[in-house]
Amino acid sequence: MSLQEPSKLLIVDDLPDNLRALDALIRDEQRLVFHAHSGDEALALLLEHEFALAILDVQMPGMDGFELAELMRGTERTRNIPIVFVSAAGRELNYAFKGYETGAVDFLYKPLDPDAVRGKVNVFVALDQQRRETRRQMDALEKSRREQEVLLQELNATQAELQRSLRMRDDFMSLVAHELRTPLNTLFLETQMRTLHLKRGNLQAFSGEQMGAMIKRDERQIKAMIRLIDDMLDVTRMRNGTLSVRPAQVELMGMLERVVSDLSLQAAASGCAISLAPHPPVTGCWDEFRIEQVVVNLLTNALRYGGGCNVEVRVEVEGKCARIDVIDKGKGISPEDVERIFQPFERGARNGEPKGLGLGLYISRQLATAHGGELGVTSTPGQGSTFSLALPCDVLVPCAAVSA
Structure with a gap:
């Protein structure tokens, strides 16, 4: 199990000596123990911290342990905190039955058995550590799932962009071939016609006026190809920043x-x-x-x-x-x-x-x-x-x- 923050324990008793004695029994390096001298102090701490266990004294002036437990069970934030009651009253008062009715997980009578107290606290601390480790793992899994979703979306977007680029490349090459073919075909046909005239000895086809018209036609086709090539070069230079x-x-x-x-x-x-x-x-x-x-x-x-x-x-x-x-x-x-x-x-x-x-x-x-x-x-x-x-x-x- 990975290292975690210490588990928090709450002990509530109106007598400082009882708090110190119980603290000495349950404290160690992996636990933080909070003291409350009354039900009101306990509620304030319960709203501020997440506790692994609350040990409540039954008989306190003002708000007693049972009333505090009822308030805890009626509040969403504190509803699931395990409660252990401690009482110095005799068993004949049947406080344990009332304690279990208010949602307690155990009921201890004073004088406390140190080994029993430590054993019970160890169980709830271990459960808290497991619960938090499970939650940490679930959070990590959820984070991983979200990251994978984002990665998948990025991969899909990249794949779509790649497919778009490939289609654009193919369309572009087809377009360039089409646009260059027209002037090249014209030049090729002109060359064939001139070759045919030369083979037939038809030198009249190369008179000054006709030669000038041929040169102008050639210039137009060559300029068209140069313009296409210049545009392609400009786009390449722009994308390269040159x-x-x-x-x-x-x-x-x-x-x-x-x-x-x-x-x-x-x-x-x-x-x-x-x-x-x-x-x-x-x-x-x-x-x-x-x-x-x-x-x-x-x-x-x-x-x-x-x-x-x-x-x-x-x-x-x-x-x-x-x-x-x-x-x-x-x-x-x-x-x-x-x-x-x-x-x-x-x-x-x-x-x-x-x-x-x-x-x-x-x-x-x-x-x-x-x-x-x-x-x-x-x-x-x-x-x-x-x-x-x-x-x-x-x-x-x-x-x-x-x-x-």
């Missing part, structure tokens, strides 16, 4: 004018136009390349999901914060998808019609956070969406690594 942000003074309106101009042909191919609302120059300390990357992502998505409607770019300065709004008039985003689209490998349309790995918004939000800013969206289904990039104008963000 994607750096290098702030410098940037004039925002000039950068936006250049981006809108660069995307004008792509917008025209989608049957719409991109407009930039005029605004005075806005200067801040940002990584121009990364902010441009975010804006390009937002505009590309607006063209992709905008349903052929015009896209508007606005800049607002509120206090010490600059906000870029990219507004489209497309089909909008449902409330349950607003946060989903910012997760990696999630795309705006569930039916898979728009192309892409679903990394643009995830990367963009991480870059916004790295600048001390925010990227969010407000949208009404059927009425379009507004993506807002908020950037602090007066905070010099040190060169830092971005971690997902």
Whole structure:
């Protein structure tokens, strides 16, 4: 049996000499003996401590031993404490019968037999030690059970996360293969056509005008593959904490004018136009390349999901914060998808019609956070969406690594 705290014993008698004599009989290193000179003192101790045994004198002024026993049996906390009565009265008064009626486990007459007292106390102390050891073991088992439940929940969560990661990996590899196959197939077909022309000696197919068109087609396919690879590398760097942000003074309106101009042909191919609302120059300390990357992502998505409607770019300065709004008039985003689209490998349309790995918004939000800013969206289904990039104008963000 493991080491335990000493068992507590209560002796109640109105005579100090009787208390000292009984204490001397039952005390040892594994027991704490408490004295009470009256029923009231005994009740106070009973409410404060958990006793292995209570030895009560029957004849006390005020509250006698029988009355104290009845109160103990009527209280939940003290109901199960074993009671031994002690009396100097003669056996003819039949106190023992009344004592057993009040719930006593034994009745002793004075003068006490020391060996009998020690033997009875030893029994109840041993029972108390066993009871507490059993309770300790039960508490330990319950604690172990709770810990095992928590561990099982953690294992289940880990297993579910692992399965999710494996599914995401498989979906991602399938998606990457699909997205890379399109430009690669186009390049392969172009190569086969040129090879066929060369074999047939059809050099007219390589005139200056036609060669220029071929090169532009090749450039588009190569840029598409580079963009996919760059996105995958950015996500890997973010998760490894190695994607750096290098702030410098940037004039925002000039950068936006250049981006809108660069995307004008792509917008025209989608049957719409991109407009930039005029605004005075806005200067801040940002990584121009990364902010441009975010804006390009937002505009590309607006063209992709905008349903052929015009896209508007606005800049607002509120206090010490600059906000870029990219507004489209497309089909909008449902409330349950607003946060989903910012997760990696999630795309705006569930039916898979728009192309892409679903990394643009995830990367963009991480870059916004790295600048001390925010990227969010407000949208009404059927009425379009507004993506807002908020950037602090007066905070010099040190060169830092971005971690997902």
